[in-house]
Amino acid sequence: MQTIFLLSLYIMRCPYCNSTDSRVADSRPDIGDAVIRRRRVCNQCGAKFTTVERIQMRDLVVRKNSGKTEPFDREKLCRSIKLACRNRDVKDEQIERLVASIQRRLETETADDTVTSVQVGQMVADSLLNLDPIAFIRFVSVYKKFSKVADFKKIINQIPEADDDAVVCDLPKTSLF
Numbered sequence: 001m002q003t004i005f006l007l008s009l010y011i012m013r014c015p016y017c018n019s020t021d022s023r024v025a026d027s028r029p030d031i032g033d034a035v036i037r038r039r040r041v042c043n044q045c046g047a048k049f050t051t052v053e054r055i056q057m058r059d060l061v062v063r064k065n066s067g068k069t070e071p072f073d074r075e076k077l078c079r080s081i082k083l084a085c086r087n088r089d090v091k092d093e094q095i096e097r098l099v100a101s102i103q104r105r106l107e108t109e110t111a112d113d114t115v116t117s118v119q120v121g122q123m124v125a126d127s128l129l130n131l132d133p134i135a136f137i138r139f140v141s142v143y144k145k146f147s148k149v150a151d152f153k154k155i156i157n158q159i160p161e162a163d164d165d166a167v168v169c170d171l172p173k174t175s176l177f
């Protein structure tokens with residue numbers, strides 16, 4: 001029973017017809033070999049779809065300010081960054097790369113699989129500052145739980161050569177880590 005269950009995890013099913021009979025048409029490494037994308041073609045219905053394999057070096061654990069720990073959740077991190085980048089000129093692929101590079105850095109910099117939410121937040125903030133200053137401000141405002149205009153002024157003053165024409169949009173509050 002368990003064997004059947006395990007097998008079903010490894011068999012790639014076509015998302016259109018559920019067939020397990022598909023072939024790899026193309027596969028390419030991405031994000032510095034951290035990700036392998038495989039373009040597949042279903043032999044049953046001819047549909048094309050892509051599978052993504054990620055290399056994970058460690059099972060990271062994030063320690064929050066409260067002292068509580070939880071497993072590192074790359075999808076959650078991706079979502080919070082996407083939210084900060086909403087309607088900005090940032091492609092999903094850039095966000096994928098950013099998250100992959102942060103994850104790799106966390107994996108290589110920790111000795112015992114544990115990282116802090118401050119460490120993660122700082123890495124995201126640093127990366128976003130290079131990518132898009134508005135996304136940076138949005139992310140930090142949520143992460144640092146900004147409650148007044150003065151908080152924004154303080155952080156904006158720290159941005160080198162801030163773009164004065166850019167508009168700071170409000171962002172719904174979200175729990176980040």
Ligand SMILES: [Zn+2]
Nearest residue numbers: 014017042045
């Ligand atoms: Zn199919």
